[in-house]
Amino acid sequence: xxxxxxxxxxxxxxxxxxxxxxxxxLTAMVDKAYNIFASxxxxxPTGMCPCDICFHDPLINDWASYSDINxxxxxxxxxxxxxxxxxxxxxxxxxxxxxxRIISSFVQGKEFGILGRYGAFxxxxxxxNHFWLESEKQFMQDxxxxxxxxxxxxxxxxxxxxxxxxxxxxxxxxxxxxLNIQPLLELWMSSLDKLLAxxxxxxxxxxxxxDSRFYSIFTEDDPAxxxxxxxxxxxxxxTITNALIKATLQPDFTKLNHxxxxxxxxxxxxxxxxxxxxLRD
Numbered sequence: 001x002x003x004x005x006x007x008x009x010x011x012x013x014x015x016x017x018x019x020x021x022x023x024x025x026l027t028a029m030v031d032k033a034y035n036i037f038a039s040x041x042x043x044x045p046t047g048m049c050p051c052d053i054c055f056h057d058p059l060i061n062d063w064a065s066y067s068d069i070n071x072x073x074x075x076x077x078x079x080x081x082x083x084x085x086x087x088x089x090x091x092x093x094x095x096x097x098x099x100x101r102i103i104s105s106f107v108q109g110k111e112f113g114i115l116g117r118y119g120a121f122x123x124x125x126x127x128x129n130h131f132w133l134e135s136e137k138q139f140m141q142d143x144x145x146x147x148x149x150x151x152x153x154x155x156x157x158x159x160x161x162x163x164x165x166x167x168x169x170x171x172x173x174x175x176x177x178x179l180n181i182q183p184l185l186e187l188w189m190s191s192l193d194k195l196l197a198x199x200x201x202x203x204x205x206x207x208x209x210x211d212s213r214f215y216s217i218f219t220e221d222d223p224a225x226x227x228x229x230x231x232x233x234x235x236x237x238x239t240i241t242n243a244l245i246k247a248t249l250q251p252d253f254t255k256l257n258h259x260x261x262x263x264x265x266x267x268x269x270x271x272x273x274x275x276x277x278x279l280r281d
Contacts, residue, residue: 029143033100040097047090054083069101081112095124127178144174148184152197167200192243202267237274244268
């Protein structure tokens with residue numbers, strides 16, 4: 001890893017488009033996270049590579065001294081999540097202590113590390129039944145559903161929709177973290193009366209298709225994820241088609257910019273064809 005590049009990552013990125021601190025449901029989840037994980041503390045060693053390029057002195061010396069995770073400077077967390085992992089089991093232990101801080105930052109639209117939100121949650125690996133308590137995993141499932149519900153139904157950024165991260169990327173992030181994404185996919189389908197939820201589905205066609213099939217670079221080593229999403233899209237093609245047709249008739253559709261209208265049209269054409277293929281089969 002390039003030292004100069006790592007040193008340039010002094011502070012986490014912040015995107016106000018993803019700042020949901022005004023949402024009572026999410027702030028309540030943040031408070032709950034601090035209660036659930038209050039008994040955990042940072043430990044030594046850090047679990048990260050201690051070389052002078054990664055998580056090196058004096059960062060290592062100060063690490064376990066942070067009794068209050070909110071006192072950890074953003075720059076230190078940025079370096080931590082940008083470093084190579086040397087021991088995954090230790091990093092998972094660190095995440096139990098860090099999770100409230102990560103969730104709080106996430107709700108503020110703040111990201112740590114080279115991979116941002118993907119990297120931080122990916123360190124958790126909630127599918128590890130040996131490590132996480134059922135109550136802790138259930139909390140994260142509830143958080144994921146609460147966040148995703150807000151994400152696909154809020155009204156921020158409509159006029160710049162195509163510039164922002166798609167809802168499928170949030171699904172991918174929680175999948176990489178080891179959470180069950182089926183409830184999120186079901187929520188998405190039940191929200192297709194909302195224009196934004198339809199826009200995010202159409203964006204998959206524009207941004208995440210390779211040879212007419214869903215593909216994510218973040219999960220290229222896990223082909224089961226692409227199979228899961230493609231199966232979901234194929235199974236629901238007719239429902240999605242009908243939803244996109246209705247979306248074009250909504251009054252708010254006229255408020256979208258040309259690029260976003262085109263995005264929905266492209267999505268509609270794709271799912272209409274997919275639906276026709278399914279009917280023939």
